[in-house]
Amino acid sequence: MNQLVGKKPEHEAIYSEVKELILFGEVAPGQPLTIHGLANLIGAGVTPVREAIRRLTAEGALESLENRRVAVPKMTVEKLQQIQLVRLSVEPALAELGAKKCSKSDFSELERLDGLVDQAIQNGDIRRYLEANYRFHFTLYEKADAQILQRITESLWLQIGPSLRVNCGRFGTSNLVDQHQEAISALRNGDMDGVKQAFEGDIQQGMDFVRQALDE
Template sequence: MNRLVGKRPEHEAIYIQVKELILFGEVVPGQPLTIHGLADMIGAGITPVREAMRRLTAEGALAARENRRVEVPVMTPDRLAQIDLVRLTVEPKLAFMAATRDAAAIIQDMERLDARVDQAIKGGDIRGYLEANFRFHFTLYDAAEAPILRRITESLWLQAGPSLRVVCGRYGTSNLKDLHQQAIAALRSGVPQEVADAIEGDIRQGMDFVRQSMDG
């Protein structure tokens, strides 16, 4: 458990643990999940795991099926198109807003996280890549101080994360072009639109990666 999770109330810490299993591809689309199975997986009690699954179902990260089954939803072209549309609308805006604030305070953290992305790509570490990439983006988005947009964005990442994990597992991470340095350079130069453009390009690359795998 990371240090930030450890400082939270138990029910919130368990929610974050389950959420990160989904975000970083530890469970795959179509995989059925049970309260007892998840509780055993993370070493937690039944009650907080049940609450975490309820919250994540409400957020669209899990889907309720017949006979009280819960699973990670399978990505479809229609779902992907909707996620793509909203991500490309909201995330560049968050990046732009962040760049109009005291962006200098986050550049060092973003550089450190981008180095972790590069290291994960070189080493074929898919979980490491997904986690570092998520934290890179959300370090930027948090600086926008726009909690409603941030919450929408995290919900979409939860829905896309498992599918991206499958694609990375099938094709690897070495062919992913790292556009993060472009965003960092624009932040350093103080040009918000260039930051937004870099983030838009990064989003398109990831979503196109998923789309191409579905077409294939």
């Protein structure tokens, strides 16, 4: 089981494991899944996997199909537009709230995570890029202690992650521009507007990257 899950109650650990499969694009959009198939994939019992599927379906990360199967929903232009609208409204504000509570040790952790993002881009390691990018954003978001905003953001990342993985596989990571350094520099300078602008640019880049395939 993924070591990032950590020590949690079994049902929470299984939920996190299935969530990360979706979040980091290990399950392709439209790919049918069954409870038993997922249970075998992650080496877990059927009951906690069933509960994880129920929760993730309620969060919009999965949709129900016939014959008790589920799938990651396919992305559409209309859905992407809505996701972009909410992300650009919520996440820069969440980043600003988190930035106001950051310490020097938090700056160092963000620098470390940004280094992992850069390394993954250089190596063309899509899974590690998606994971490190997620950890960077949510390390700052969690500092905000704004649970409603964070839940909204988590749901949107679950919906966009699989499509981002597909596009990275199609176009590679070489064209991705890491804008995290601008955010970190703004953080160190206490420039909250700079933090918001850097996150807006980073989010817009990711959304444009997904739209690139939908427009073709």
